[in-house]
Amino acid sequence: MPYNIAYYVHHHGAGHLMRAIAIAKALIKQRDCEITFLGTGLSRYRSEIPSEIGVTELPADVPAATDVHYRTAEVPNLHYSPFHVQGLLDRNVLILQHFQAHPETLCVVDVSSEVTQLARLSGIPTIVIRQHGDRLDLAHQLAYESADLIVAPYPESMSTPSQEGIYDYKTLFSGGFSRYDDLPTQPDIAHEHDIAVLVGKGGTNFNSHFVYQLQRQLPEHYRLHIIGDLFRPQTNNNITMYGQLADPQPILARCSVVICNAGHNTIMEVASLRKRTVCIPASRPFDEQFAKAAALQRLGLAIVVAEADMMSVDWLDILRQANELDVSRWSSIIDESALHKIAKKIFQTFDSHFHTSRNEQ
Template identity: 30%
Template sequence: MTAPLRALTPAAPIGYFVHHQGRGHAERCAAIVNALPAHRPVTIFCARGDIFPRMRAGVDIVVIPSLFEPTGAEVVQDFTAQPDTLHCAPLGWPGIRQAMGTMAAWFMTAHPALMICDVSAEVAQLARICSVPHVKVLQHGQRSDPGHRAAYDGAAGLLVPSAACLAQDDWDDGMRAKTCFAGGLGVDTALPDRDAARGRLNIAADQDMVLVLSGGGGTGFPSAPIAVGARALPDSLWLTVGKIARDWHATEPANLRHDGWVDNVADYIAAADCIVASTGNTPCQHVLAAGKPWVAVPEWRYFDEQVEKARVLHQAGVAHAVPGLPSSVQQWRAAITAARDNHDPARQQACVTPDAAGKTADWLEALIDRLWPKTATPIMTESRPAALAET
């Protein structure tokens, strides 16, 4: 018996897996979801429900166990080597079974139009195995391994939250043909007036200021090398915002101030004359939009994500990349000088896509229309296989 036909309506939902580490994944999820048509339901799967900005009506957040962190309930010793096609698939984790089962059950009952994966190669492959088309967020890094390639090759589309000029050389033509580039996606890149920002921060208009912007996705920059930088440029005011790992041996001069987590990071960026920042998604988009001289310092991430991002930023002439925080006064002076001398604000700002969220939402809707034509689509409506139903 042929399976009955059911038309996929315009209201078919989108599923969205969001990695809970850092802020970038949740921020771009919210931006995309809020830009999608109001009639498009979205169900988000994430290990945390408290990391998302405000979202429109019609969005559900389903909290699932983390796919990456043990809970103490794991009882099976991993007695086999992990295959190259997977990145994080230990044996005996009930949390992984619960998370994957929750998503698979939703696939079966919701009949989604699309699954967006940001990011997990395993979740992307789960969607494909369950016959659900998926969009895979493509991040920088050394990701030519079989696990990543399976996720990319099986994707209906790839979404890159940066500009096309920052594409890696190893992203082949097949990948680029199905990629939406959206620089600045998920980041509010609007900045206040420089003088007004300096007034709020109590910084003189003629004071040279170096901002060290430390993200939340890792342990934060260590304080000792930043102190060396402040000593290298004693006439500059050095301010740090974000997470800083304090070193007991750091000798901090009077021109260095740590302000920690702040709600007005835009004031600091607008006020800065030069910025030292990692190459994580959020700081990257902030600095590019601001058009400021930038010493880009990659932090350790899986698959050399920030190392590769720093390389393409340097290659594109929008940042001066160094392998790590400079370790001497001379190295700091050279890095800051290079960042300022080679500064091209117009080239930096061109890396930010106007209305990146709107462009992405339009691309997703067009992809859904292409995947699901207006004609009916076959689905099974019976719990029994068709062969059994005929008996």
């Protein structure tokens, strides 16, 4: 019997999906698996999702014009608990229909306390992806309590139990990973005066005013490489706008410093590429990016600039500090066996429910 994995993918930004794809590929590489992604907005990424992975598109859970009885409500054990949203009801029905059609399944949740609790209340074992930030609220604690396993896709050195919760006994700290882990070692071609500004897909505090501020402060021989969706400033000799790139690695390789937010996927990519990094954490639920940035600063991995200071700091001095960072420290963050370890624990968890007599492979 193949391993049947339902994988819920949160829709904010692209990082959750990229992580899901990486984990799913590791699972398929090791065993006979039937994997189905459940999520909103997945269809537009169908070309990036391996063909052997099924996709169930879930409707959005936000109120529509037809939801005339909609009203908000706060419930301590849930993060999102409105009344009378048809899309919310429909998506839960689709999730339950998947579980009903595949009762011998394991649900990996990245991330949703509500989906975790829905699965567990349906008798479906769950594995939850753990994130940085203040996760001590009741909804997170219930999700973590009910999960068979928690996967933290970073090393334990980046963890803050006082914020994330004391669940280390059931947490796999896999170490970090990204799509760049398998790149062959390449010569250092970075130019000291080439600077990348990496704009993530999950929302950013970067804008054209910030780009102009960088330009004004830096000498003319500096060149700014702006990667991502950002309002295009007027043409300048030392600013290059690339828009969204399927693979920004060639541009990042030529830059001595990367300025970015503290999204998980972004940080793991600069870690894999061993880039000197200036991190400007953006506001996120549960202060996720602030917590991640604090860990990076504590470990000497990045220079951190607060959003409130990004328009007033001395950027030439910030870049000088960044150039003094020891990029070899990123080796403590990225673990080349991370995906193998995650896949192994997922299979072990599945076997504990459905294959108790199967010999360890």
